[in-house]
Amino acid sequence: MNPTVIAGLSATILLLPILGSALCGFLGVPLGRRFVNWVGTVSIGLAFAAVLVLLALLLHAPQGHQSSTVVLWNWLSLGAGSNLGVSVNVTVDALSVWMLLVITGVGFLIHVYSVGYMEHDPGVARFFSYMNFFIFAMALLVLAANMVILIIGWAGVALASYLLIGFWHDRRSAAVAARKAMITQVIGDVALVLAAFLIFVNLGTAPYCPPGAHCPAAAGGAQHLHTLNLPQIFAHASSLGPNSPTLTIICILIAIGAFAKSAQFPLHTWLPDAMEGPTPVSALIHAATMVTAGVYLIARFHPLFDLAPVAAGMVASVGMGTSIMAGFIALSQTDIKRVIAYSTMSQIGLMIFAVGIGAYAAGLYHLMIHAFFKALLFLAAGNVIHTMHDEQDIRQMGGLQARMRITAWSFLVGSLALGGFLFGGMFSKEDLLGFGTVNGPAAPALYIVGVAVNVLTGLYAFRLYGVTFTGEPRSDLARHAHEARRVMLIPVVILAALAAVAGWVLQWPVTIAGFRPAFVDAFLNPVFHTAVSGPIAHEPGAGLAGIGFVIGTGLSVIGIAVALRIWVRRDLDAPAWFRGPILGWLPRLSFHKLYIDELYDALLVRPGYALARVLRRTVEPEVMDGWVRGVTGVATDFSAGIRSVQTGLIRDYASIMVFFAVAFTVALIIAAGLVH
Numbered sequence: 001m002n003p004t005v006i007a008g009l010s011a012t013i014l015l016l017p018i019l020g021s022a023l024c025g026f027l028g029v030p031l032g033r034r035f036v037n038w039v040g041t042v043s044i045g046l047a048f049a050a051v052l053v054l055l056a057l058l059l060h061a062p063q064g065h066q067s068s069t070v071v072l073w074n075w076l077s078l079g080a081g082s083n084l085g086v087s088v089n090v091t092v093d094a095l096s097v098w099m100l101l102v103i104t105g106v107g108f109l110i111h112v113y114s115v116g117y118m119e120h121d122p123g124v125a126r127f128f129s130y131m132n133f134f135i136f137a138m139a140l141l142v143l144a145a146n147m148v149i150l151i152i153g154w155a156g157v158a159l160a161s162y163l164l165i166g167f168w169h170d171r172r173s174a175a176v177a178a179r180k181a182m183i184t185q186v187i188g189d190v191a192l193v194l195a196a197f198l199i200f201v202n203l204g205t206a207p208y209c210p211p212g213a214h215c216p217a218a219a220g221g222a223q224h225l226h227t228l229n230l231p232q233i234f235a236h237a238s239s240l241g242p243n244s245p246t247l248t249i250i251c252i253l254i255a256i257g258a259f260a261k262s263a264q265f266p267l268h269t270w271l272p273d274a275m276e277g278p279t280p281v282s283a284l285i286h287a288a289t290m291v292t293a294g295v296y297l298i299a300r301f302h303p304l305f306d307l308a309p310v311a312a313g314m315v316a317s318v319g320m321g322t323s324i325m326a327g328f329i330a331l332s333q334t335d336i337k338r339v340i341a342y343s344t345m346s347q348i349g350l351m352i353f354a355v356g357i358g359a360y361a362a363g364l365y366h367l368m369i370h371a372f373f374k375a376l377l378f379l380a381a382g383n384v385i386h387t388m389h390d391e392q393d394i395r396q397m398g399g400l401q402a403r404m405r406i407t408a409w410s411f412l413v414g415s416l417a418l419g420g421f422l423f424g425g426m427f428s429k430e431d432l433l434g435f436g437t438v439n440g441p442a443a444p445a446l447y448i449v450g451v452a453v454n455v456l457t458g459l460y461a462f463r464l465y466g467v468t469f470t471g472e473p474r475s476d477l478a479r480h481a482h483e484a485r486r487v488m489l490i491p492v493v494i495l496a497a498l499a500a501v502a503g504w505v506l507q508w509p510v511t512i513a514g515f516r517p518a519f520v521d522a523f524l525n526p527v528f529h530t531a532v533s534g535p536i537a538h539e540p541g542a543g544l545a546g547i548g549f550v551i552g553t554g555l556s557v558i559g560i561a562v563a564l565r566i567w568v569r570r571d572l573d574a575p576a577w578f579r580g581p582i583l584g585w586l587p588r589l590s591f592h593k594l595y596i597d598e599l600y601d602a603l604l605v606r607p608g609y610a611l612a613r614v615l616r617r618t619v620e621p622e623v624m625d626g627w628v629r630g631v632t633g634v635a636t637d638f639s640a641g642i643r644s645v646q647t648g649l650i651r652d653y654a655s656i657m658v659f660f661a662v663a664f665t666v667a668l669i670i671a672a673g674l675v676h
Contacts, residue, residue: 001061001092007070009050009057010090013100013139016047021132028125040128041111044135048104054097059523066526067093069145069231089229091145095527098364099142099296102371106288107135109491113379114280116488117386121278127167131284134160138289142296147196147228154192154261157290158185164285165277177273184270188260195253200228202246203236234303242307251304251311254297255318262294262348265322269597271345275337275392279382282337287344287374292367295351299360302528306358313441316356320446320453323349325594327456331463332590335392336381339464343418344374346453347429353450354432357440358537361524362432365517369424369503373417376495380411383484383492384468388477394464399473403481406489408469410496415465417499419458420556424503429454430552431517434545439537451552458559466567516545 020043028036058066069091076086090096111131118124137156144150158181166178240247258264263271274286285291298305298315305312323346330342347370354363384400384407385392401408417423420430436447473479483489507517516539540548592598645656 001057001066001068003068003070005057006054006068006092007072007090009054010070010092010143011072012050013047013054013104014136014143016043016050017132017136017139019043021129021136024125024132025129028129033119033124036125036128037115040132041108041115043132044104044108044111047135047139048101048108051097051100051104054092055101058092058094058097067091086148086228087146088149089145090143091230092143093527094524095296095299095364096142098368098524099292100139102292102368103135103138103142103289106371106375106495107284109494110280110284110288110375110379113283113382113488113491114278116485117278117280117382119485123167127164127278130160130163130167131280134164134285134290138293141293145230147199147230147233150230151189151192151196154257154293155189157261157293158182158189161185161274161285161290164281165274167277167281171276173273174276177270177276181270181274184267185260187267188257191253191260192257195250195257196228198246198250198253199233202240202250203233230300237303237307240307243309244307247304248308248311251301251308252314254301254304255311255315258294258297258315258352259318260294261297262291262352263322263345264294264318264349264352265325266596268322268326268345269593269600272333272338272341272593275335275341279337279378279385282341283375283378283382286341287378288371291344291348292351292371295348295355295363295367298352298355299364299528302355302358302360305355312356312358314356316353316440316446319349319352319354319356320449321349322346323353323453324449324456327453327460329590329593330460331456332587334394336384336394336397336464336468337378337392339394339460340374340377340381343377343457343460346457347374347418350429350432350450350453353440353446354435357435357443357446359432359435359439360528360537361520362428362435364524365506365520366425366428366432369417369428369499369506372495372502373414373424373499376410376414376492376499377418379488379492379495380407380414383407383488384481386484386488387481391475391477394467396475397468397473397478398471399469399478400481401469403478404469404483406483407492410492411465411469413496413500415461416560417503419461419560420454420553421458421560423500426553426556427503427507427517430549433552434540434548435537437540437544437548447548451548451555454552454556455559458556458561459563462560462563463567466563470568471570 020039023039023043024036028039069089071087071089074087111128114127114131118127121127134157137153137160139153141150141153141157144153162178162182165181166174168174169178237247256267260267271286271291275282277285305315326342326345326349330339330346333339333342347366351363351366351370354360354366383404384397387404388397391397413423417425420426433447433450436450437444440446473481484492506519508519539545589595645652
C-alpha cells in the first residue's frame with residue numbers, strides 16, 4: 001500500500017470529524033440548526049467514505065502487505081542525548097479498519113438519527129460538536145501506532161463521554177452520572193499510563209542514528225532512543241520471555257484500563273447511570289464504539305497478552321463473570337435504556353472473554369455484529385422515549401406494537417439478533433463461545449457459564465420487547481404514542497437490515513467444519529497470526545464446534561420461548577419457590593444491581609464524607625484557621641510596632657536617621673578592623 005495515500009486517507013479520517021466539531025461549536029449558534037445538521041452529519045459521512053477507500057486498498061493489497069505504519073509528523077524528536085522520541089504515526093491494518101468501519105459507519109447513522117431526535121433541543125450545536133469530537137478521539141485511538149497518541153485518544157474519548165453524558169447539565173442526575181463516569185474511567189487511565197511507563201522502561205529501546213551520521217546497527221554504531229511506538233514494543237515483547245512477571249504486570253494494568261472503558265467488573269457501575277445522556281449518545285458511545293475500546297485495546301496488545309497467560313486468563317474470567325452478572329441484573333430493571341445498558345455490559349463481557357482466550361477474530365466479529373443490533377435497540381428505544389415524552393419506565397408502556405409498527409418490527413429484529421436466534425448474534429456469539437470449549441482458564445468451565453448467558457439473554461431481551469410493545473397500553477402516554485419521523489426511522493431500518501443480514505453475509509459460506517466465518521477469518525487473522533508472540537487460540541474441532549453451535553442456539557431459544565410465554569402470552573407465572581423465602585431474594589438482588597453501588601457507597605463515599613466532616617469541624621477551625629490567625633497576629637503586631645514609630649514629627653525622624661547613621665558608621669569601622 002502506498003504510504004502517501006495511506007497517510008492522506010488517515011489524516012482525512014482524523015481531520016473531518018475534528019473540523020466538523022470546530023465548525024459546529026464556533027459557528028453553529030449564529031448560523032443555525034440547518035448548518036449544524038449538515039456539517040455534523042456530512043463530516044462523518046465523508047470520513048466513512050474514506051474508510052471504505054482504505055478497506056478497498058487493504059483488500060487489494062498483495063499478501064503480506066496488508067499492514068502499513070506511516071508517520072504523519074514528528075512531534076517530539078529530542079535525540080539520543082535525551083533518550084526520548086514521540087511521533088504521530090498511524091497503523092492501517094485489518095484491525096484498525098475493522099474498528100473504523102464501526103466507528104464511522106454506525107456513527108454516521110446515529111448522527112443522521114440525531115437530526116430528528118434533537119430537533120427541538122436548543123443545545124443542538126453543542127451536541128453535534130461533542131459527537132464529532134468523540135468520533136475524532138475514537139478514530140485517533142484505533143489508528144494510533146504510538147502509545148502516547150493512543151493515550152491521548154483514550155483520554156479524549158473519556159472527555160467526550162463526560163461532556164455527552166452530562167449534556168443536559170441542568171439535571172443533577174446527569175451531572176452526577178457524568179462525574180461518576182469520568183472518575184471511574186480515570187482509574188483505568190492511570191493504570192494505562194503506568195503500563196506505558198513500564199513499557200517505556202522495559203520494551204521501548206530502539207536503534208537511533210542522528211541525521212547525516214553513518215552508524216549501521218550491525219557495526220554497533222547506532223545509539224539508542226527510547227520510544228513508545230507500538231511496532232517497536234511488539235518486536236521486543238519476546239525479549240522479556242513468556243510468563244515474565246514484568247510482562248504480566250504490564251498486561252494486568254492494560255486490562256484494568258480496558259475494564260474501566262468497557263464497563264467490566266468491578267469498574268462497571270458508571271455505565272447504567274450514563275443513560276442520563278441523550279439516547280443517540282447511548283447508541284454511539286455506550287453500545288457501538290467507546291465501550292468496545294477495551295476489546296480493541298487487548299486485541300491490539302495481543303503480542304503481550306499471548307506471552308502473559310496469567311493476565312490473559314484473568315481477562316477471560318472477568319469478562320465471563322461480568323457477562324453473567326450483567327445479564328442477571330438486566331432481568332429486573334424497569335428503565336428501557338438501563339436494560340439495554342446491562343445487555344451491552346453482558347455482551348462486551350463475552351468479547352472480553354474471547355480476546356482473553358486468544359480468539360481475537362471471533363471477539364471482533366461479535367463486536368461488529370453487536371454494534372449493529374445494539375445501536376438498533378438503543379435508537380428504537382429512543383423512538384419510544386421520544387413519543388412517550390421522555391418517559392423511560394417500561395411499566396408505563398405496552399401496546400406500542402400497534403402504534404409504532406416500524407419501530408416495533410425493528411426492535412424485534414434487534415431482540416432476535418441479541419437473543420442469538422436467526423440473525424447475526426446467532427453466529428458471532430456461538431463462534432466466540434465455541435473457542436471456550438478448548439481454550440482459556442479451566443476450559444470448558446467458562447464455556448458452560450457462557451451458554452448459560454444465552455438463556456439470560458433470551459429472557460431479558462424478550463421481556464423488554466414483550467413489556468414495551470405487546471399487550472395493552474398502561475398509560476395515557478402509551479395510548480397516544482405515534483411513529484417517529486422519517487429521519488429517525490431510516491437509520492433504524494438500515495440498522496435492522498444490517499442486524500438481520502450481516503451475520504449471514506459475513507458467515508457465508510456456512511461450513512460444517514467449525515461454523516467459522518470465512519471472510520472474517522481471512523480478513524482479521526493475519527493481524528494476529530503474523531505476530532512475533534506465541535500462538536493464538538486453537539479452533540475447536542468441526543464436530544465440537546457443531547455441537548456447541550446447536551447447544552448454544554438451543555439454550556438461546558429456550559430463553560426466548562420462556563420470555564414469550566411470561567411477557568407476551570402472559571400465561572406462565574413464576575414458580576412459587578421463586579417467590580418464596582428460599583429463592584425469593586434473587587429478584588430483589590437483581591433489581592438492586594447486587595447492591596454493588598451501595599457497597600461502594602459504604603466503603604468509599606461515606607468514609608470520605610465522614611473524614612471531610614471531621615476535618616471541617618476540628619482540623620480546619622483548630623489547626624488551619626489557628627495557623628492563619630497566628631500569621632495574621634504576627635503581621636498585626638509587627639505593623640503595630642512600625643505604626644508607633646510613625647509620629648509625624650520631624651525631630652523623631654531626624655533622631656532615627658542619626659541613630660542609624662551612627663550605627664552604620666560603627667559597623668563599618670568594626671568590619672574594617674576585622675578585615676585587617
